[in-house]
Amino acid sequence: MQKPQLFGADYSVYVRAVRLALMEKGVDYGLTPVDVFAPGGPPSSHLVRHPFGRIPAFEHGDFALYETGAITRYVDEAFAGPALQPKDARRRARMNQMIGIADSYVYPILVWGIYVEQASKPSSGRETDAAKLAASLAKAPVCLKAVTDLMGDGPWLCGNELTLADLHLAPMMDYFMKALAAVELMADFPALMEWWEQISARPAMRATIPTS
Ligand SMILES: N[C@@H](CCC(=O)N[C@@H](CS)C(=O)NCC(=O)O)C(=O)O
Structure with a gap:
């Protein structure tokens, strides 16, 4: 499987939640820096990935996703490793x-x-x-x-x-x-x-x- 790519900054609680999910699953990933609080806001290229200009954004091959809850649930379901959602x-x-x-x-x-x-x-x-x-x-x-x-x-x-x-x-x-x-x-x-x-x-x- 292709290595997923995360876009964001390490100060973000939401970026960190996705990183934690990836790491707990044992998934190797790339982190491309995007600073949403930089003067002038995030670069326009980021708005293609996230129309609301927030972080994180996520890509896995040709599959692109934003919203942390959607990303972490996808990470749990698409990759091997310990289950991070109860079955019940x-x-x-x-x-x-x-x-x-x-x-x-x-x-x-x-x-x-x-x-x-x-x-x-x-x-x-x-x-x-x-x-x-x-x-x-x-x-x-x-x-x-x-x-x-x-x-x-x-x-x-x-x-x-x-x-x-x-x-x-x-x-x-x-x-x-x-x-x-x-x-x-x-x-x-x-x-x-x-x-x-x-x-x-x-x-x-x-x-x-x-x-x-
Ligand atoms: N609902 C979004 C929230 C993401 C979010 O608010 N991220 C913050 C950083 S922790 C952000 O991008 N803030 C920039 C802003 O408010 O303009 C998610 O779940 O991913």
Whole structure:
């Protein structure tokens, strides 16, 4: 089979989720750099791959795809290696629910509302939007409780097997955990903290630490 090609940057939580899926499956892949936050935006050539100008985009031979959830599910189904989606319909629904929660709530609240406002902006000399940070801090426990309630006994988000839900949430949590507020917020969610310790120690997570 041809080697798949990923387009994006290592700072992107979504690019990282795809890289984690590829690595957990043991699939060799290429990463072509595309910086969506460069002045002037992404190059026009990227808009051919992704009309919304976001990352990642993915190609496997003549098959082109964008949207992280579609890419990671394709990676799981098209390549050999350990299955990353439960066979049982209810467990798979739970996994998809977790991925939806990550996209709709964790990403805007924990990454953009807390990490960006409390850690990233101050470290690059930009002013924090205090109202946005306060609103996100108020909503954060809802995110953390929702994930904790759904994960059950663990050790992974959907039970005994690592799934795409773990790989989708982990890059977002990595940014969140860098914010000062994370220590206090996570103290109320020991099961999630245990999950974080396990997922962040995986070789694929260590090999994809953002450099930019
Ligand atoms: N729904 C998209 C979201 C991708 C996304 O938002 N990527 C971010 C980087 S993590 C991006 O490209 N942001 C550029 C922008 O917002 O203009 C997916 O699942 O792939």
